[in-house]
Amino acid sequence: MGIEKVGVAGCGLMGSGIAEIAAKAGCDVVVREVDDRALAAGRARVAKSLARAVDRGKLAAELRDEALGRIAFTTSLDDLGSCQLVIEAIVESLEAKKELFGYLDGVSPPETIFASNTSSLTVTEMAAATSRPDRFVGLHFFNPVPVMKLVEVVRTIVTSDETFDAARAFAKRVGKTPVAAKDNSGFVVNLLLVPYLLDAIRQVERAVASIEDIDRAMTLGCGYPMGPLTLSDFVGLDTLMQVGDIMYDEYREERYAPPPLLRRLVAMGRHGRKSGAGFYDWTPSGPVAMKI
Numbered sequence: 001m002g003i004e005k006v007g008v009a010g011c012g013l014m015g016s017g018i019a020e021i022a023a024k025a026g027c028d029v030v031v032r033e034v035d036d037r038a039l040a041a042g043r044a045r046v047a048k049s050l051a052r053a054v055d056r057g058k059l060a061a062e063l064r065d066e067a068l069g070r071i072a073f074t075t076s077l078d079d080l081g082s083c084q085l086v087i088e089a090i091v092e093s094l095e096a097k098k099e100l101f102g103y104l105d106g107v108s109p110p111e112t113i114f115a116s117n118t119s120s121l122t123v124t125e126m127a128a129a130t131s132r133p134d135r136f137v138g139l140h141f142f143n144p145v146p147v148m149k150l151v152e153v154v155r156t157i158v159t160s161d162e163t164f165d166a167a168r169a170f171a172k173r174v175g176k177t178p179v180a181a182k183d184n185s186g187f188v189v190n191l192l193l194v195p196y197l198l199d200a201i202r203q204v205e206r207a208v209a210s211i212e213d214i215d216r217a218m219t220l221g222c223g224y225p226m227g228p229l230t231l232s233d234f235v236g237l238d239t240l241m242q243v244g245d246i247m248y249d250e251y252r253e254e255r256y257a258p259p260p261l262l263r264r265l266v267a268m269g270r271h272g273r274k275s276g277a278g279f280y281d282w283t284p285s286g287p288v289a290m291k292i
Contacts, residue, residue: 003113003170004028007083009100011042011073014117015089017145020046021174023067024059030072030079039073046071049146081107085170087139088126089117092242097121098129105130113163115139119190120246123183124156134160137167140187141176151176156183185250186243194244195255197235198262200228204279204292205261211279211289230287233278237262238271261292 006022008015011033019031019042033039050067053059072079077100080086086104088097101114108114114136116126127136138154151171155164164180171178181187186194200214209217215227232240241263247256265271265278270290272278280287 003085003166003173005030005083005085006170007032007080007086008089009077009080009086009104010089010091011039011045012089013045013143014141014145015087016042016045016049017143018087018089018117018141019071020049020067020146021176023070024063025174026070027173028070028072030074030083032074032077032080035075039075043073049144053146077103078107080104081109081112083108083112085113085115085166087115087117092118092121092239092246094121094125097126101126101136102129105132111135113137113166115167117141119187120185120243122185122250123154124158127156127158133158135163137163138181138183138187139167139171140181140189142189149175149177150189151178152181152187152189153178154181154183154187185247190243190247194240194247197228197232197240198244198255198257198259201232201262202259204229205259211292229279233272233280233282233287236272236274237278238266241266 005028008019008029008031011031015031019029023029031042033042047068050059050064054061054064086108088100090096090100097116104114110132114130116123116138117140118138119140123136123138127133130136136156137159140152140154142148142150153164153168153171168178179188203214204211211229215229218224218227241258244256244258269275270277273282276282280289
């Protein structure tokens with residue numbers, strides 16, 4: 001079954017990006033947010049991203065207009081009931097996701113595929129909240145969605161071949177490279193990335209080197225595009241802490257446990273680049289490492 005109509009639950013950073021790439025790929029898209037204010041912010045985010053692509057010469061103006069015309073915005077979950085694929089991109093809370101999918105299960109036809117964009121929660125527990133666990137899959141996109149090429153296609157122990165193949169085909173249609181992952185917390189990327197980021201924070205705690213020199217060492221010594229502390233600021237320190245907690249609960253391995261310094265920075269409201277300060281103060285003239 002080719003997927004032509006896509007529902008997206010949530011229009012934040014991830015949901016708006018997913019809606020944008022699906023519309024650019026020719027799909028009709030229905031995006032749902034909880035209220036008019038959040039919906040307006042999501043609509044503006046999509047429009048701004050598409051305008052930026054036009055300004056940079058990566059998208060023709062007429063294609064931008066066509067993509068925007070394919071996206072319908074709503075505050076009603078019932079409007080997602082006519083979609084062939086519904087992708088969830090809401091808050092990283094298992095209970096919230098289970099409640100969402102439980103409702104959608106009652107308004108969607110049996111053939112509709114459900115997908116979660118979770119980065120760390122297990123897909124199986126969400127699927128179990130529905131009557132269609134065989135038609136449930138993880139589709140983990142990366143931020144910023146219009147730019148990042150990877151999608152982790154996550155298969156549970158009961159995901160059908162048809163569902164997995166349809167999800168993989170959809171990822172390719174929207175211009176992404178899919179990798180298959182087992183339904184374990186963190187999948188592939190976060191399973192390897194999160195311990196690396198947390199360990200860099202531990203080295204700051206131990207005064208192994210300064211924030212700047214740790215980042216400089218990993219960029220120049222390993223060829224990484226940015227150092228682990230800069231990357232942590234881009235990910236969001238609050239997000240990194242939450243993902244670490246989820247993965248530690250799953251595996252009970254120390255390498256996934258957020259270190260005390262990370263918890264203190266989050267408690268101080270230093271959530272990274274999005275809040276203006278994390279390991280770096282993100283000033284107009286450039287990032288300045290904090291004194292620790």
